[in-house]
Amino acid sequence: xxxxxxxxxxxxxxxxxxxxxxxxxxxxxxxxxxxxxxxxxxxxxxxxxxxxxxxxxxxxxxxxxxxxxxxxxxxxxxxxxxxxxxxxxxxxxxxxxxxxxxxxxxxxxxxxxxxxxxxxxxxxxxxxxxxxxxxxxxxxxxxxxxxxxxxxxxxxxxxxxxxxxxxxxxxxxxxxxxxxxxxxxxxxxxxxxxxxxxxxxxxxxxxxxxxxxxxxxxxxxxxxxxxxxxxxxxxxxxxxxxxxxxxxxxxxxxxxxxxxxxxxxxxxxxxxxxxxxxxxxxxxxxxxxxxxxxxxxxxxxxxxxxxxxxxxxxxxxxx
Amino acid sequence: xxxxxxxxxxxxxxxxxxxxxxxxxxxxxxxxxxxxxxxxxxxxxxxxxxxxxxxxxxxxxxxxxxxxxxxxxxxxxxxxxxxxxxxxxxxxxxxxxxxxxxxxxxxxxxxxxxxxxxxxxxxxxxxxxxxxxxxxxxxxxxxxxxxxxxxxxxxxxxxxxxxxxxxxxxxxxxxxxxxxxxxxxxxxxxxxxxxxxxxxxxxxxxxxxxxxxxxxxxxxxxxxxxxxxxxxxxxxxxxxxxxxxxxxxxxxxxxxxxxxxxxxxxxxxxxxxxxxxxxxxxxxxxxxxxxxxxxxxxxxxxxxxxxxxxxxxxxxxxxxxxxxxxxxxxxxxxxxxxxxxxxxxxxxxxxxxxxxxxxxxxxxxxxxxxxxxxxxxxxxxxxxxxxxxxxxxxxxxxxxxxxxxxxxxxxxxxxxxxxxxxxxxxxxxxxxxxxxxxxxxxxxxxxxxxxxxxxxxxxxxxxxxxxxxxxxxxxxxxxxxxxxxxxxxxxxxxxxxxxxxxxxxxxxxxxxxxxxxxxxxxxxxxxxxxxxxxxxxxxxxxxxxxxxxxxxxxxxxxxxxxxxxxxxxxxxx
Numbered sequence: 001x002x003x004x005x006x007x008x009x010x011x012x013x014x015x016x017x018x019x020x021x022x023x024x025x026x027x028x029x030x031x032x033x034x035x036x037x038x039x040x041x042x043x044x045x046x047x048x049x050x051x052x053x054x055x056x057x058x059x060x061x062x063x064x065x066x067x068x069x070x071x072x073x074x075x076x077x078x079x080x081x082x083x084x085x086x087x088x089x090x091x092x093x094x095x096x097x098x099x100x101x102x103x104x105x106x107x108x109x110x111x112x113x114x115x116x117x118x119x120x121x122x123x124x125x126x127x128x129x130x131x132x133x134x135x136x137x138x139x140x141x142x143x144x145x146x147x148x149x150x151x152x153x154x155x156x157x158x159x160x161x162x163x164x165x166x167x168x169x170x171x172x173x174x175x176x177x178x179x180x181x182x183x184x185x186x187x188x189x190x191x192x193x194x195x196x197x198x199x200x201x202x203x204x205x206x207x208x209x210x211x212x213x214x215x216x217x218x219x220x221x222x223x224x225x226x227x228x229x230x231x232x233x234x235x236x237x238x239x240x241x242x243x244x245x246x247x248x249x250x251x252x253x254x255x256x257x258x259x260x261x262x263x264x265x266x267x268x269x270x271x272x273x274x275x276x277x278x279x280x281x282x283x284x285x286x287x288x289x290x291x292x293x294x295x296x297x298x299x300x301x302x303x304x305x306x307x308x309x310x311x312x313x314x315x316x317x318x319x
Numbered sequence: 320x321x322x323x324x325x326x327x328x329x330x331x332x333x334x335x336x337x338x339x340x341x342x343x344x345x346x347x348x349x350x351x352x353x354x355x356x357x358x359x360x361x362x363x364x365x366x367x368x369x370x371x372x373x374x375x376x377x378x379x380x381x382x383x384x385x386x387x388x389x390x391x392x393x394x395x396x397x398x399x400x401x402x403x404x405x406x407x408x409x410x411x412x413x414x415x416x417x418x419x420x421x422x423x424x425x426x427x428x429x430x431x432x433x434x435x436x437x438x439x440x441x442x443x444x445x446x447x448x449x450x451x452x453x454x455x456x457x458x459x460x461x462x463x464x465x466x467x468x469x470x471x472x473x474x475x476x477x478x479x480x481x482x483x484x485x486x487x488x489x490x491x492x493x494x495x496x497x498x499x500x501x502x503x504x505x506x507x508x509x510x511x512x513x514x515x516x517x518x519x520x521x522x523x524x525x526x527x528x529x530x531x532x533x534x535x536x537x538x539x540x541x542x543x544x545x546x547x548x549x550x551x552x553x554x555x556x557x558x559x560x561x562x563x564x565x566x567x568x569x570x571x572x573x574x575x576x577x578x579x580x581x582x583x584x585x586x587x588x589x590x591x592x593x594x595x596x597x598x599x600x601x602x603x604x605x606x607x608x609x610x611x612x613x614x615x616x617x618x619x620x621x622x623x624x625x626x627x628x629x630x631x632x633x634x635x636x637x638x639x640x641x642x643x644x645x646x647x648x649x650x651x652x653x654x655x656x657x658x659x660x661x662x663x664x665x666x667x668x669x670x671x672x673x674x675x676x677x678x679x680x681x682x683x684x685x686x687x688x689x690x691x692x693x694x695x696x697x698x699x700x701x702x703x704x705x706x707x708x709x710x711x712x713x714x715x716x717x718x719x720x721x722x723x724x725x726x727x728x729x730x731x732x733x734x735x736x737x738x739x740x741x742x743x744x745x746x747x748x749x750x751x752x753x754x755x756x757x758x759x760x761x762x763x764x765x766x767x768x769x770x771x772x773x774x775x776x777x778x779x780x781x782x783x784x785x786x787x788x789x790x791x792x793x794x795x796x797x798x799x800x801x802x803x804x805x806x807x808x809x810x811x812x813x814x815x816x817x818x819x820x821x822x823x824x825x826x827x828x829x830x831x832x833x834x835x836x837x838x839x840x841x842x843x844x845x846x847x848x849x850x851x852x853x854x855x856x857x858x859x860x861x862x863x864x865x866x867x868x869x870x871x872x873x874x875x876x877x878x879x880x881x882x883x884x885x886x887x888x889x890x891x892x
Contacts, residue, residue, distance in 0.1 A: 148666055252829060
């Protein structure tokens, strides 16, 4: 009983730690990559803008870690799971809306899209066969630039100003001259660029966040469908438990738990919700997401019930 | 089987997987196709080693993770004992692998990469030498052919093709050998090497030449004695004066117009040579003047003396165009950019280092002032590092006879200018080797051992290159090298903590998931490395190099202690 209730401080601890870590990394990333969004203006503003998706990520992360740990516990998990479910509800119905209200995320992607690399001044910056040396940077505009292209004659040219086009990854002079970088990146950018799989996870997380925000604020006239969707989402998070105790190999279970959390982010998407909506009678279409999520969650929990109880395994569970 | 045995199997499996995947990677990528056949193996096994060492951390960690979590059973281990004690032997092996990884990243991997570059360079030199040898053979330049074939043989060793070529060459040499001795320019009157002579000996030489009526040589050595002597030497001055008067008297005494003309030409050439100490341009002038004299009277002992000496002197302030052109296609480094003086930037298309010196091709220089205005911008087709200077003036070995300017290949100024004596000279703040190392960009850093990377921080700043490139390299080396300890110990701790509770063999379905674990380990390891890199690079850019380096050392140690503490908590049941 005591250990089951112990999941609460553990969850809160994980939630705070993961939030803090991701916020720190977000700030570091924004600073290191020089991706100061034009609209956000500063690291603090970008971190504020990222707080909501970070909290959502922390919810998923904490759920995974606490469930993985709970699976190693000798005690019956029923009470622990119930405590955890209450915590999920608290986060979904109160913490997330509160973060949403107090920070600046406006439902859009944070500043990552509007990349403005911050170039060091009076330093030879090289990407492939192109190099620049600049005196002043103002956003995307670079003043007093020496541009070097080994494919051009002469190799060196002086520009009053150049503009960096992050989408095309090249520099444009006032006379239309282009200094292409091709696929090359400046070494500063290369070392901090988000790896592709992580970038996709962030995309899915942002999409899920956007969906939850679109349901409205619970204490400001949220619809019944909204309440139902958040409720079913909390049960779906709980159903990750099934994977945490799927087999007697707990390393595999841990991997499956992580995969399940990632899969939920991927599946909680408009196309799938539309698919469920198409299968329902018109009167229930408003509840498509809630019903779809609830069915998946209940199915998973039923599987969990059918699995042999943990205490029947010949195990040496940790205390 | 006991726990130790299974743990050793894990390590063995990891090593086997390393070798298999490393070999597979090499077979898929085949990076050695451009190398000469004789060097294929030497380059190939080094590439293979690099590939294996890249794979090893993940392969070992995966094997350890799987064995400790799935294969190792509780009845393999003594009861209620700390896990570390139960598998002490394998732990030692893990430490050895960790140390190997640190050593590999710090010194062995850069050395291997450097050796590959050297071998590739040798390979292209061998290919070039072989082509040159065949070309020389076709145009009957048998000496050149033998020289190039010798170079080819020295790099690639003996081969059937080389033997056949040398046999053919020998036959050809017998056929075309000319018994007449090629007249060599007579060495300077059989005189001893005068370079090392003392002032007194110079004066004696000058007097000796004067007594023999060789007034130019007498004047030359007397002048050298005057220049070299730290104190005023009246005896040297006297010989110098007398020799000069004798030269002028000799000119006045000549009545034959042809002789008189020749004397004037020689006098002008010699005067130019005398003035070259103040103006290097005059040495080039003197060179072409003496060359004309040599054409007219090749046996004039003064001409025989001065022409080689001036040519040698010329290489101190310039270089011959044909020499520069002869190395233009040689392998070297391409596309260098660096800062020389403050706000003076150089680009070099191609840099070749040969025995004759360090030649550069396609040099461009720009300098701007503090307001950004261009002070000068120029381009030169050829250049050579001479002493501490980059000299951009090439001279034709054979003068065209159409004036000095026509014989010089120097820089073209697009805008601005420099003082006349500096138009073709750029004092270098950096040694050539430093420029070669980092001028092409930071990518060469991975060929330097970690100590050299560390010490390159001020050099990078002097070259105007972003120091962040060095920080990134240091971070990468530490994370990859020291990270092996963390990865392997964490694998043991996590593997044991999340171990299987199956009493017998796990179900087939579970077994089928095993091959996916290395992929997961790779993904997690890469992601953790990415986050660590992000935080460490951030600390460098915000707090500077001292704090950054302190954190670079402290952070992995803290994480290692945390992992070890976690491992120490694992007990057998």
